[in-house]
Amino acid sequence: xxxxxxxxxxxxxxxxxxxxxxxxxxxxxxxxxxxxxxxxxxxxxxxxxxxxxxxxxxxxxxxxxxxxxxxxxxxxxxxxxxxxxxxxxxxxxxxxxxxxxxxxxxxxxxxxxxxxxxxxxxxxxxxxxxxxxxxxxxxxxxxxxxxxxxxxxxxxxxxxxxxxxxxxxxxxxxxxxxxxxxxxxxxxxxxxxxxxxxxxxxxxxxxxxxxxxxxxxxxxxxxxxxxxxxxxxxxxxxxxxxxxxxxxxxxxxxxxxxxxxxxxxxxxxxxxxxxxxxxxxxxxxxxxxxxxxxxxxxxxxxxxxxxxxxxxxxxxxxxxxxxxxxxxxxxxxxxxxxxxxxxxxxxxxxxxxxxxxxxxxxxxxxxxxxxxxxxxxxxxxxxxxxxxxxxxxxxxxxxxxxxxxxxxxxxxxxxxxxxxxxxxxxxxxxxxxxxxxxxxxxxxxxxxxxxxxxxxxxxxxxxxxxxxxxxxxxxxxxxxxxxxxx
Amino acid sequence: xxxxxxxxxxxxxxxxxxxxxxxxxxxxxxxxxxxxxxxxxxxxxxxxxxxxxxxxxxxxxxxxxxxxxxxxxxxxxxxxxxxxxxxxxxxxxxx
Numbered sequence: 001x002x003x004x005x006x007x008x009x010x011x012x013x014x015x016x017x018x019x020x021x022x023x024x025x026x027x028x029x030x031x032x033x034x035x036x037x038x039x040x041x042x043x044x045x046x047x048x049x050x051x052x053x054x055x056x057x058x059x060x061x062x063x064x065x066x067x068x069x070x071x072x073x074x075x076x077x078x079x080x081x082x083x084x085x086x087x088x089x090x091x092x093x094x095x096x097x098x099x100x101x102x103x104x105x106x107x108x109x110x111x112x113x114x115x116x117x118x119x120x121x122x123x124x125x126x127x128x129x130x131x132x133x134x135x136x137x138x139x140x141x142x143x144x145x146x147x148x149x150x151x152x153x154x155x156x157x158x159x160x161x162x163x164x165x166x167x168x169x170x171x172x173x174x175x176x177x178x179x180x181x182x183x184x185x186x187x188x189x190x191x192x193x194x195x196x197x198x199x200x201x202x203x204x205x206x207x208x209x210x211x212x213x214x215x216x217x218x219x220x221x222x223x224x225x226x227x228x229x230x231x232x233x234x235x236x237x238x239x240x241x242x243x244x245x246x247x248x249x250x251x252x253x254x255x256x257x258x259x260x261x262x263x264x265x266x267x268x269x270x271x272x273x274x275x276x277x278x279x280x281x282x283x284x285x286x287x288x289x290x291x292x293x294x295x296x297x298x299x300x301x302x303x304x305x306x307x308x309x310x311x312x313x314x315x316x317x318x319x320x321x322x323x324x325x326x327x328x329x330x331x332x333x334x335x336x337x338x339x340x341x342x343x344x345x346x347x348x349x350x351x352x353x354x355x356x357x358x359x360x361x362x363x364x365x366x367x368x369x370x371x372x373x374x375x376x377x378x379x380x381x382x383x384x385x386x387x388x389x390x391x392x393x394x395x396x397x398x399x400x401x402x403x404x405x406x407x408x409x410x411x412x413x414x415x416x417x418x419x420x421x422x423x424x425x426x427x428x429x430x431x432x433x434x435x436x437x438x439x440x441x442x443x444x445x446x447x448x449x450x451x452x453x454x455x456x457x458x459x460x461x462x463x464x465x466x467x468x469x470x471x472x473x474x475x476x477x478x479x480x481x482x483x484x485x486x
Numbered sequence: 487x488x489x490x491x492x493x494x495x496x497x498x499x500x501x502x503x504x505x506x507x508x509x510x511x512x513x514x515x516x517x518x519x520x521x522x523x524x525x526x527x528x529x530x531x532x533x534x535x536x537x538x539x540x541x542x543x544x545x546x547x548x549x550x551x552x553x554x555x556x557x558x559x560x561x562x563x564x565x566x567x568x569x570x571x572x573x574x575x576x577x578x579x580x581x
Contacts (some may be wrong), residue, residue: 028551029551029552029553030549030551030554030555034555035549035552035553035554035555035556036555036556037553037556038553039553043559043570043572044559044571044572044573045559045562045563045574046556046558046559046572047556047557048554048559048562049555049556050561050562051555053562061547061548062546062548062549062552063548063550063551064549064550065546065551065553067548086539092499093502094579095574095576095579099510104559115534140495142576142579142580144578144579144580147575147578147579148578149576149578150568150576150577150578151575151576151577151578151579152574152575153573153574153575153576153581154572154573154574155562155574180580215521228520279496279500280531283502284539288546289539289540289542289544289546290539290540290545290546291546292545295531369500376570387581411566417577473517
């Protein structure tokens with residue numbers, strides 16, 4: 001067990017109690033209740049049907065794929081799928097909500113309780129409960145900076161399907177919240193139910209934060225809205241916890257309220273306009289019958305579930321012998337995992353290949369600001385390079401130079417090694433000659449070494465490597481040097 | 487169950503209805519009449535009875551996931567009191 005996270009206050013330690021509400025945009029061609037496209041970046045109000053615009057007499061018809069996606073996600077979260085669920089109207093007035101209500105699910109959501117496991121810093125895992133997952137419509141978008149006294153409203157996003165995924169209040173540290181979001185995002189991406197893009201707002205997070213003395217009853221919580229990156233979630237929690245502790249230690253009380261995280265100022269502030277916002281007057285939407293899901297459909301989806309990142313990570317370790325920390329990075333995303341498995345096909349040393357992918361290749365991708373889908377090295381070319389290290393043709397050091405050359409050309413590693421004459425020298429005769437020359441040129445160092453200055457061994461290795469232009473096989477050099485200096 | 491004038495005032499505000507304070511007592515009385523009428527239903531014993539969502543035996547129909555609608559920004563914004571460049575234009579609302 002890891003040590004529990006505590007915040008030091010003036011009056012002693014405090015503990016955090018948090019729950020997360022994640023809004024994940026469902027991957028689908030059309031909206032939850034209309035046939036308008038979900039494509040991002042269209043002209044204003046181009047992806048809007050009369051249903052989305054709240055025109056009188058328009059009736060919602062639910063998108064079957066959105067239902068499938070919610071079931072799939074629920075199964076990925078080890079959750080109960082409710083074979084009967086109900087759509088309700090959540091009533092509030094806002095300019096980007098044309099009908100005056102959002103179609104959501106209140107008392108009977110499509111997915112019930114589940115869980116996911118997060119990895120803590122010390123390598124242990126913690127199980128975080130999922131309270132529910134429900135389907136609902138997204139709102140439109142208001143643009144406030146185009147005019148001094150007017151807001152511009154675009155309904156392209158209005159009616160796009162969202163999954164609201166609510167955790168239990170099981171999170172007790174900022175890094176646990178971060179780990180939870182990353183884990184959830186990895187699952188959504190692996191399932192293909194949400195692209196997890198937080199910058200475009202396709203995955204949004206509300207955080208409920210409260211503090212208490214360890215073991216004391218639950219404190220009053222505040223809900224922080226609009227947190228759109230993992231880093232901001234951590235910052236918002238840290239700020240909010242400190243704010244609440246200061247109020248309590250000054251003898252004050254926490255007012256339950258909705259707060260907004262301002263990432264520019266790094267603070268949360270009250271959204272006074274939302275004071276009465278929780279009075280949503282939910283009632284079942286009379287336009288929609290109960291959603292009935294046949295057990296056969298759930299069974300079919302369960303049978304076709306893709307491998308999730310956690311299972312994949314474990315498999316990479318057992319099947320390929322990949323180091324656990326490399327496996328974590330390679331297994332999280334579908335594209336990266338597919339790249340690795342393609343490269344590992346027929347590889348002599350898949351473990352070495354994994355460490356090259358995570359090390360050199362990821363660094364090159366980061367530097368180029370691109371993803372694995374635009375990798376300058378195909379899986380086969382990377383395998384070709386690593387094979388040359390595995391079979392002793394080149395050293396790891398030379399391989400880095402070859403890798404750099406491969407980024408600039410379409411040549412195979414073997415061709416570069418031949419063309420540049422980089423083949424590792426394992427020929428003992430040639431190496432013995434080089435060693436003899438190095439020793440002859442440094443008689444004083446040889447004397448020092450023999451009188452017990454062992455550290456000089458590295459100097460001799462370096463000198464031999466230099467003399468051979470870095471092409472000497474370091475293992476062979478070590479053996480021969482030991483003999484020569486015997 | 488009797489609604490107070492405070493509750494009626496709050497419901498009116500949530501519904502964006504401008505009700506003057508003088509009209510509240512009369513409106514509360516009217517609403518209480520309606521609620522009283524509906525309240526008679528609670529005399530029926532519904533223990534163990536599933537709520538009836540619809541009198542029809544139909545279940546929810548599912549739609550194909552295909553983009554078949556949209557590309558009609560003109561028509562969508564046709565009734566807007568104010569519009570610009572395809573957007574609806576409304577008085578500034580910002581948190």
